[in-house]
Amino acid sequence: MSNSVGALVGDNICKTYHIKGQAPVQALKNCSFEFDPEKLNVVMGTSGCGKSTLALILAGYVRADQDSVTIDGSPVTGSGSDRLMVFQETALWPWMTVQDNVIFGPLSRGESRAKAIEASDELLERFGLGDFKTKYPSQLSGGMMRRAELAQALVNSPKVMILDEPFRGLDVMTRELMQEYYLKLFEDTGMSTVFITAELEEAIFLADRIYVMSDAPGRIVEIIDIDLPRPRKISCTATKRYAELEQEVLAALYAGQSEDVSE
């Protein structure tokens, strides 16, 4: 039995998009990383630096120019239920109820309907959506939809959760609530996470480690350990250590921006 814990390793990932009628766009160049399993790894960068491309490659929806990503030693060649992604915009199927959305995964893998519903009910209750399982996504608020998506992914017990700016577009209060919510979820389950964001505060608040990306073509230019104590509380944002970390990450971001691209 392999020691499968969800360690994602990337080795000099390059990705160039070829769009008809336009010059090729190099999204990633020599992007290397080793994401620790059972940790909340945050990838941070400015808009357009290739973070989303990286997330899509990790999830297996997009292939890098050369196969250069492994999970627990095995190469990543396509999508799978071991790496589930939560997109920037909700991907819940609008024509299915919340419950149908969540049980889709287990049913697709051949589990019995009864078992799938049982697992789904448990998760939805935990996520505070027990009363909404027969509702359609259009009847849910933004935060609720995100929680439903988390349930939809977690019911399949993935090794790694990949979240691509999942709380973007939510209002400030909902966003903070969702951050605390996900933190608690992570601290309870120890689920390996790759969390993409462009928000500095969000990054530091959530991360065990921040991987700072340069501007396009993106690569990891700096890795910063966030040694704030867990469980994290909002109060940690007022500490001196937090301020120091903020400066460190900002400096790394700026350094990434002035990188010589013609290397």
Place this chain on the structure above:
Amino acid sequence: MSDRTAAGAEVKASNSPRSRRNSWWSISKINWRGLFSIACFFLAWGGAVAFELPGFAEIPGPWEVLLTFVNDFLFTKKYWQSWGVSFKRVIWGFVLAQILGIPLGLFLGTSRLFNGLVFPVFEIMRPIPPLAWVPLSILFWPTNEASIIFITFIGAFFIITINIYDGVRSIKQEHIWLARSLGASRVRIFRRVMLPAVVPTIAVGMTLGIAVTWNVVIAAEMIASDSGLGRLTWEGYVSSTPTVVVVGMISIGIAGYLSTLIVDNVERRMMPWRKS
């Protein structure tokens, strides 16, 4: 502005004649405003004829039309048969267009090979107006009825196909990706993700399709048939009885409206997840 004045102004506004009228009119379920405007329309029409406004010399007034209708049509078998005949043609053409158009649209949107082979021909034929097909249709089909149904079919077919095709191409990638990650087979993805995703475009195709089908069937009947509401209207014209023409027009309008109601109802049932 002091609070008192603002509150006073608010109270005043809610008691004004306008808002009182609004709230009264919205009490009952009947659309009073709609009825009122239709009544005004008939009055205007009648007035234009009675006062012999320019152009209205030959046009019959609403009362004349109503009399002709009640005396010569309402209780005749031929009139209601016309309804049946036109409806039958519309339903046949419409349903056939769905049965053939939806799979074609799906194939065009999902198979690059199929698209490459079929789409160019499809696009060349699409701009040909349905009525231009009439002579060919008459030559080709063994019965007159078949040739008319073919025309109505053509009317709806291209619209429906192009709508589905567009719908397939607009499916959010993330919807498919997620299903794939969760381990769904291709068949399952097709049934549970792609098909429901294009249902809204099927609905749009249906709404547009039913309107075009009525358009086309009336004209086709005028040209090539001896039965139906279109024919009835046409006969009124060639026999110089404009009251019959107007009876025909109003009948067609009502028939079209009823069809739209039915289609709307079907659409609403197709999409229970839509925010009402």
